[in-house]
Amino acid sequence: MGPARSVEIFRVxxxxxxxxxxxxxxxxxxEVRLHGRPFATIMRTxxxxxxxxxxxxxxxxxxxxxxxxGTIEHCRDGDAPAQNVxxxxxxxDRREGVDAALADRxxxxxxxxxxxxxxxxxxxxxxxxxxxxxxxxxxxxxxTSLPIRLRKAQPLFDATGGLHAAGLFDMTGRxxxxxxxxxxxxxxxxxIGRMLIEERLPLSSNVLFVSGxxxxxxxxxxxxxxxxxxxxxxxxxxxxxxVAEEAGITLVGFVRDEAFNIYAHPGRIL
Amino acid sequence: MGPARSVEIFRVxxxxxxxxxxxxxxxxxxEVRLHGRPFATIMRTxxxxxxxxxxxxxxxxxxxxxxxxGTIEHCRDGDAPAQNVxxxxxxxDRREGVDAALADRxxxxxxxxxxxxxxxxxxxxxxxxxxxxxxxxxxxxxxTSLPIRLRKAQPLFDATGGLHAAGLFDMTGRxxxxxxxxxxxxxxxxxIGRMLIEERLPLSSNVLFVSGxxxxxxxxxxxxxxxxxxxxxxxxxxxxxxVAEEAGITLVGFVRDEAFNIYAHPGRIL
Numbered sequence: 001m002g003p004a005r006s007v008e009i010f011r012v013x014x015x016x017x018x019x020x021x022x023x024x025x026x027x028x029x030x031e032v033r034l035h036g037r038p039f040a041t042i043m044r045t046x047x048x049x050x051x052x053x054x055x056x057x058x059x060x061x062x063x064x065x066x067x068x069x070g071t072i073e074h075c076r077d078g079d080a081p082a083q084n085v086x087x088x089x090x091x092x093d094r095r096e097g098v099d100a101a102l103a104d105r106x107x108x109x110x111x112x113x114x115x116x117x118x119x120x121x122x123x124x125x126x127x128x129x130x131x132x133x134x135x136x137x138x139x140x141x142x143x144t145s146l147p148i149r150l151r152k153a154q155p156l157f158d159a160t161g162g163l164h165a166a167g168l169f170d171m172t173g174r175x176x177x178x179x180x181x182x183x184x185x186x187x188x189x190x191x192i193g194r195m196l197i198e199e200r201l202p203l204s205s206n207v208l209f210v211s212g213x214x215x216x217x218x219x220x221x222x223x224x225x226x227x228x229x230x231x232x233x234x235x236x237x238x239x240x241x242x243v244a245e246e247a248g249i250t251l252v253g254f255v256r257d258e259a260f261n262i263y264a265h266p267g268r269i270l
Numbered sequence: 271m272g273p274a275r276s277v278e279i280f281r282v283x284x285x286x287x288x289x290x291x292x293x294x295x296x297x298x299x300x301e302v303r304l305h306g307r308p309f310a311t312i313m314r315t316x317x318x319x320x321x322x323x324x325x326x327x328x329x330x331x332x333x334x335x336x337x338x339x340g341t342i343e344h345c346r347d348g349d350a351p352a353q354n355v356x357x358x359x360x361x362x363d364r365r366e367g368v369d370a371a372l373a374d375r376x377x378x379x380x381x382x383x384x385x386x387x388x389x390x391x392x393x394x395x396x397x398x399x400x401x402x403x404x405x406x407x408x409x410x411x412x413x414t415s416l417p418i419r420l421r422k423a424q425p426l427f428d429a430t431g432g433l434h435a436a437g438l439f440d441m442t443g444r445x446x447x448x449x450x451x452x453x454x455x456x457x458x459x460x461x462i463g464r465m466l467i468e469e470r471l472p473l474s475s476n477v478l479f480v481s482g483x484x485x486x487x488x489x490x491x492x493x494x495x496x497x498x499x500x501x502x503x504x505x506x507x508x509x510x511x512x513v514a515e516e517a518g519i520t521l522v523g524f525v526r527d528e529a530f531n532i533y534a535h536p537g538r539i540l
Contacts, residue, residue, distance in 0.1 A: 003433060003450055025433050027452050045433065045451040048460045052451075055463025059491045061398070066469040128331070163273055163295050163315065180273055181315040181322075182297045182485060182507050190318045193325025199336040215452060221329045237452055 003045045005238040010262040012140065012269070022261065027216055027237035029122075032056065033075070033087045035095065043216055043239070046083065053086045061101075068094040122243065125220060131248030134204040134228035137270040142173045144258055146209045147233055153178045165211045166191045168203065168227075176206065184212050185221070192225045202226025214240045214253060223247040229268055231255050236263050273315045275508040280532040282410065282539070292531065297486055297507035299392075302326065303345070303357045305365065313486055313509070316353065323356045331371075338364040392513065395490060401518030404474040404498035407540040412443045414528055416479045417503055423448045435481045436461045438473065438497075446476065454482050455491070462495045472496025484510045484523060493517040499538055501525050506533050 004023040011018045030042045032053050039062075044052060050072045057063045070089035074081035090098060150167040153175050166187035167178040179190035188210060195201055207229040208222050214232045216239040222230045223243070230244065231252040244251035244264040251263040262269060274293040281288045300312045302323050309332075314322060320342045327333045340359035344351035360368060420437040423445050436457035437448040449460035458480060465471055477499040478492050484502045486509040492500045493513070500514065501522040514521035514534040521533040532539060 025452050042456065044453060044456045047451075048449055048464070051449070051460045051463035051467060052456055053463065054466050055459030055461070055491075056456075058462060058466050059459060059487075059494055061494070063466065066466050066471065069467070072467075179318055179321070181317075182295050182483070183314060186312065186314045186322055186326075189325030189329060190321045191325070192328060193321035193323065194318070196324050196328050196333065196336055197321060197339070197342075201335065213452070217329075221325075224329055224331070 003047060007238065007241055007263065010266050012260050012262065014258045017266075024236060024238045024241055024263075025213075027239040028084055031085045033085065034062070034098070035089055036087060039088075049083075049086060053088055057088060062090070062098055064094075067091065122216075125223065125243075126246070129223055129247070131246070132204065132223065132226055132228045133248060134226075134268075136171050136205045136228060137268045138171050138207055138229055139270050142171070143207075143231060143252065143260065143269065144255060145173060146207070146231060147255060149173060149175060150178060150209055150211075154180055167209045168192075168195065169207050169209060170205055171207065176200075184210055185217055187211075188218055188221050192221060195225070204228060207231060209255075213237070214251065216240050216243055219243045219247065219249060219251065222249060231260070273317060277508065277511055277533065280536050282530050282532065284528045287536075294506060294508045294511055294533075295483075297509040298354055301355045303355065304332070304368070305359055306357060309358075319356060323358055327358060332360070332368055334364075337361065392486075395493065395513075396516070399493055399517070401516070402474065402493065402496055402498045403518060404496070404538075406441050406475045406498060407538045408441050408477055408499055409540050412441070413477075413501060413522065413530065413539065414525060415443060416477070416501060417525060419443060419445060420448060420479055420481075424450055437479045438462075438465065439477050439479060440475060441477065446470075454480055455487055457481075458488055458491050462491060465495070474498060477501060479525075483507065484521065486510050486513055489513045489517065489519060489521065492519060501530070 003026050005026050006021050007024045009022045011020050026045050027043055028046055030044050030049055031038060032040050053072055063069055068090055070091050072086055072088050075085040075087050150165055154165050163180045164184040164187050165180045168176045168191045177191045177194045179187045181187040195203060204226050206227055208227050210218060210232045213234045214236040219230060219240045229250045233255055236251055236253045241251060241263045250265040250268040253261045253263060273296050275296050276291050277294045279292045281290050296315050297313055298316055300314050300319055301308060302310050312326060323342055333339055338360055340361050342356055342358050345355040345357050420435055424435050433450045434454040434457050435450045438446045438461045447461045447464045449457045451457040465473060474496050476497055478497045480488060480502045483504045484506040489500060489510045499520040503525055506521055506523045511521060511533045520535040520538040523531045523533060
């Protein structure tokens, strides 16, 4: 357990393509249970999980003070502790108050940085979706031009220093849709949502380019939409790489000038 | 409606402090209703909201194809359209399937970038929490040293290029807790959660320093914990600034070398 995972990638620099071992930030789901009942699943980097569960439940106002907290313990998976499942108990008084409050909650809220897609377990996704089978490929020169192409379509991008952008291109580099938002996940939802409304799904001849990091949820959204190629200017998480591998999605990161890293399915980069 | 809002800030450069008008990325809640019932609230940058709602419901697998979609319309607020409330209807067949599927869902998932805190409406927060009244202040030289102090405590930070960090300091610059995570919100939850477990809340003599952007949720978490000063290396959203103003929290952004911006309650920067 640590915040980084070793991954084998292709490092492309100009015309050279080299297979090297790199590090990806670890991303795994932590299931938080309240008195044995699933309460929330948090996509997180493993480490300090008890603190995370306590802080999460505090911000949710389930815990109001340390006095509300009974225990935080790893559930057992046979003889071993289940690293990704924590059970939290409340003191008896607080438990009654929380049961009443939870019965009152009608709906959930997504935050600036993402949707609630993780709600669907990865297993559900596997059961529902086939791997993306698109035979389309993207030329290296086109791939490395995507950051500039997206920037040109977003005159307001970076005016505040606080916006993320997502763009959907075809394999000739033509921009089909672009969006910007404080949340990278929202920008992706806007782009895919527009295509859905225009009845242009699945997007099997397109590449999704995003600013910032690629997490599990970005790859999941691309998978739902049938997008065969996801690229970003920054890093990809361990779970994003795993899911891309399984989904048949070509995943590329750190696209800058003449260089980038390929994390999964390199065959579509020509 | 646009992605940026004008805000009055103090721009500090070395020993000069100037009041200027700057731009902050807009962040507002979008309530998505399904057949008139609240389904989710998304913290987003206004613009392209129909696409966002469609893409969000697609990634949630409520919409599977464009054929499932009936209408997407702004709700009315008297005579005017309510800009932050959209009602979505499904076709009759899909509606039956969704009703059955939703009854099955037991719990929600948070994503890599944040908790579900937004779940609590801002109004609830206002009703539950008093403004932070701490009289502590932080010297300029200490504030600008926080990025380096946090970096020193995080030997793994940036090894992957994919981690966010949060640190809690006292007003003399001593680090009390630090955490790193793929999600900025998780890193904050880890730090505050550790303090909760150690029964050290409220954190009225501390400053929270985060890598990356400051959104509404970061300020909300700080408010819950009674933290009077939040600083980051990057931009703050319009809603983060509004809530900090109301919560009595000093909000600082773009802390780099000798310079930074003060968005709210400048009195605590000495």
